[in-house]
Amino acid sequence: METMTAPLELQTVYQRPNALEDTYTNYCPGCTHGVAHRLLAEAIDELGLRDRTILVAPVGCAVFAYEYFDLDGCEAAHGRAPAMATGVKRALPDRIVVTYQGDGDLASIGAGEILHAAGRGEKISVVFVNNAIYGMTGGQMAPTSLPGQKTSSSPKGRDVAMTGNPMRMSELLAQMEGSAYVARRSLHDPANIRKAKKAILTALKVQEAGLGFSMVELLSSCPTNWKLTPSEALKWIETNMLPIYPLGDYKVADAVRDL
Amino acid sequence: MAHGMILIDQERCKGCSLCIEVCPQHVITINTSKLNAKSYHPAGLDDPGGKCTGCAICAVICPDACITVLREPPLRRGVGLSSPTVERML
Amino acid sequence: MARELLKGNVAIAEAALRAGVEAYFGYPITPQTELLEHLALRMPELGRVFLQAESEIAAINMVYGSACTGTRTMTSSSGPGISLMQEGMSYIAGSEVPAVIVDVMRGGPGLGNILPSQGDYFQVTRSAGHGDYHPIVLAPASVQEAIDFTMLAFDLAEKYRHLVIVAADGMIGQMMEPAELPPMRPLPTKRPDWALTGADERPKRVISSIYMSAEAAERFNLKVQARLKEIRRNEQRSTEYETDDARLLVVGYGSAGRIAHSAVVAAREKGLKVGLFRPQTLYPFPEASLSKIISRIQGCLVVEMNAGQMIEDVQLVAAGQVPVRFYGRMGGVVPVPEEVLAAIEQAYDSMSELSLAAPA
CATH class of the missing domain: 3.40.50.970 (Thiamin diphosphate (ThDP)-binding fold, Pyr/PP domains)
Incomplete structure (x- = not known):
């Protein structure tokens, strides 16, 4: 492509968002963490929030998220991002505080912290990346793993009699009075990615308006640990995850509709 | 149909091929003759017929945010390529 | 105020x-x-x-x-x-x-x-x-x-x-x-x-x-x-009581130090040359001040409301120069000054025996 030159009459209609650092990420090829990052960055850019947003990164594949965003950021202990974000938000109530968490972080070790952050109506926004597996540690079973799903710690497939059924966090957190906006979207194709972006925009607007807790769950792929190609992994989301994790808005407080 | 083109950051691309799968004009290919610094074969626009419409679907699915999309402006013309990001991709 | x-x-x-x-x-x-x-x-x-x-x-x-x-x-x-x-x-x-x-x-x-x-x-x-x-x-x-x-x-x-x-x-x-x-x-x-x-x-x-x-x-x-x-x-901080001529040094912090203080006062009334060293910083442990006192005493008694934890820091400072004894109560039992005094007297006696037994 080095030889190609852009005709001058062409206009840039899409480029990397400013809230993303101009840097290489450690994510595997085709991993939709990158898509989730880009959507969050685009939403922050579009709402003009970059200079007052503080990102709380999790433990998991997104452990270096603070390096990938051009935002003030900090790195929480595993599962504790909602508690850390609570500390940041309570200290600086006029800032936008975002946690970015995977399913091991949010649904397993940090289940207590996320539940209580929602319960308190903590005015933070959570981007919850659900890929039904522990990515960083090499593909172990998560509370979100599907029944029968083979992982390195459920080599014969998740046995629900032994380990329970997938935990549906959006449905659970939507029950909290403090939740103003809880939605599940998927990143498996461009149309759904666009819907996911809109949901993230809504979540940030909810926080800006001080309406309460907001979370967008994003069904995501993990090609490496699912042992699929990036393209097959997106199809796997559609075929296997969507029936267990239906997309939709699980909580939209009345005030959110007026935004 | 509007005319467009894309620029793929050859060093950031991890060759995941998702853009290739979603491109409605089938004008993106993996450049197997090239290896970037991270040892990936990057994707690139392969559009001798000028079929790219600048629809940006490739950029929407790109997990590495490494696609810049250009398109004929609908109203005014002559906006040049000024951002350093874009220049590096040329 | x-x-x-x-x-x-x-x-x-x-x-x-x-x-x-x-x-x-x-x-x-x-x-x-x-x-x-x-x-x-x-x-x-x-x-x-x-x-x-x-x-x-x-x-x-x-x-x-x-x-x-x-x-x-x-x-x-x-x-x-x-x-x-x-x-x-x-x-x-x-x-x-x-x-x-x-x-x-x-x-x-x-x-x-x-x-x-x-x-x-x-x-x-x-x-x-x-x-x-x-x-x-x-x-x-x-x-x-x-x-x-x-x-x-x-x-x-x-x-x-x-x-x-x-x-x-x-x-x-x-x-x-x-x-x-x-x-x-x-x-x-x-x-x-x-x-x-x-x-x-x-x-x-x-x-x-x-x-x-x-x-x-x-x-x-x-x-x-x-x-x-x-x-x-x-940042090492500590207080001392009657350490100048002390032969036995009682070391305690917090409430144990305070109780030990009462016991040391009682021991002094009995004519025993006993002093008190009370660390106020546990980290950093006040080793500089303690080390100076240890160079001029014959024994230490550590008093704590536990099984003996700070005693390890005292032993590190004492470095074998003087015997370090321990008196502690556990499980939420707060020692009374009389039992600490008894421990002081016992330590004092054994110290005297030691010094008598030691070659001139």
């Missing part, structure tokens, strides 16, 4: 308030709960942050988040809660953000009980979480010292960007005695240059405790060690 009758836990809370604590996150646990309750009332009155967390794990991570914004932040708890906070404490130390933690120690191990103890000495002085570091640990022996050390804790935390623990035992937390509170300090008007506030017209700031390469992690550790060395040089 006049002296007033104050309960230890309330005094610590009020002192923190006057030291300018801007945010408190905590979880109820006996015997520190009055501290949380006092701040639940007072912090909102002053427009400051008070939040009862869902657990000590959440509380310490809220402290971590708040401290990252350069906000003066604290929490308080007791043994079991402090155990739960270990992870967060380590992250705080690994991120170089200042924070103050009050541990009103109770009897353990396990659920133990709610009675006064000094069983957390190892936990608070040795590491307080994974990795190589020590928090600064202050040990008050009266309500007045609890007030003074709480004020000091914030100063030290911010000076060294380090974790400071006020290790009070349940007796200090629960007792009432006259003490004087300091005037209200003004709140900081400017945030430190490392604080997270949003990257508004400045490069972004990141606070984390990750150092992926071995070399970077070692560099960070060396920096922490250099800071701890500076803390050991500058």
Whole structure:
């Protein structure tokens, strides 16, 4: 492509968002963490929030998220991002505080912290990346793993009699009075990615308006640990995850509709 | 149909091929003759017929945010390529 | 300011308030709960942050988040809660953000009980979480010292960007005695240059405790060690009583030190040459002052409300120069001066036997 030159009459209609650092990420090829990052960055850019947003990164594949965003950021202990974000938000109530968490972080070790952050109506926004597996540690079973799903710690497939059924966090957190906006979207194709972006925009607007807790769950792929190609992994989301994790808005407080 | 083109950051691309799968004009290919610094074969626009419409679907699915999309402006013309990001991709 | 009758836990809370604590996150646990309750009332009155967390794990991570914004932040708890906070404490130390933690120690191990103890000495002085570091640990022996050390804790935390623990035992937390509170300090008007506030017209700031390469992690550790060395040089604190001509030195901190003081007074009345050394900082351990005294005495008796934890620090300083004996009660039993006096007399006798037996 080095030889190609852009005709001058062409206009840039899409480029990397400013809230993303101009840097290489450690994510595997085709991993939709990158898509989730880009959507969050685009939403922050579009709402003009970059200079007052503080990102709380999790433990998991997104452990270096603070390096990938051009935002003030900090790195929480595993599962504790909602508690850390609570500390940041309570200290600086006029800032936008975002946690970015995977399913091991949010649904397993940090289940207590996320539940209580929602319960308190903590005015933070959570981007919850659900890929039904522990990515960083090499593909172990998560509370979100599907029944029968083979992982390195459920080599014969998740046995629900032994380990329970997938935990549906959006449905659970939507029950909290403090939740103003809880939605599940998927990143498996461009149309759904666009819907996911809109949901993230809504979540940030909810926080800006001080309406309460907001979370967008994003069904995501993990090609490496699912042992699929990036393209097959997106199809796997559609075929296997969507029936267990239906997309939709699980909580939209009345005030959110007026935004 | 509007005319467009894309620029793929050859060093950031991890060759995941998702853009290739979603491109409605089938004008993106993996450049197997090239290896970037991270040892990936990057994707690139392969559009001798000028079929790219600048629809940006490739950029929407790109997990590495490494696609810049250009398109004929609908109203005014002559906006040049000024951002350093874009220049590096040329 | 006049002296007033104050309960230890309330005094610590009020002192923190006057030291300018801007945010408190905590979880109820006996015997520190009055501290949380006092701040639940007072912090909102002053427009400051008070939040009862869902657990000590959440509380310490809220402290971590708040401290990252350069906000003066604290929490308080007791043994079991402090155990739960270990992870967060380590992250705080690994991120170089200042924070103050009050541990009103109770009897353990396990659920133990709610009675006064000094069983957390190892936990608070040795590491307080994974990795190589020590928090600064202050040990008050009266309500007045609890007030003074709480004020000091914030100063030290911010000076060294380090974790400071006020290790009070349940007796200090629960007792009432006259003490004087300091005037209200003004709140900081400017945030430190490392604080997270949003990257508004400045490069972004990141606070984390990750150092992926071995070399970077070692560099960070060396920096922490250099800071701890500076803390050991500058911040050792202790008090002494009748040590000039003492042959036997009693060493105790907090309530045990205070009880030992009464026993030493009684021993002096009996004509025994006994002195008292009371560490006020448990980390850094006041080894410089103790070492000087040890060079001129014949024996040591360590008194603690545990199975013998600080005795290891005393033995390190004594380095075999003098015998170090121990008297302790556990499980929330508070020793009375008479039993400590008996231990002093026993130690004194055995010391005399030793010196008689020793060749001239």
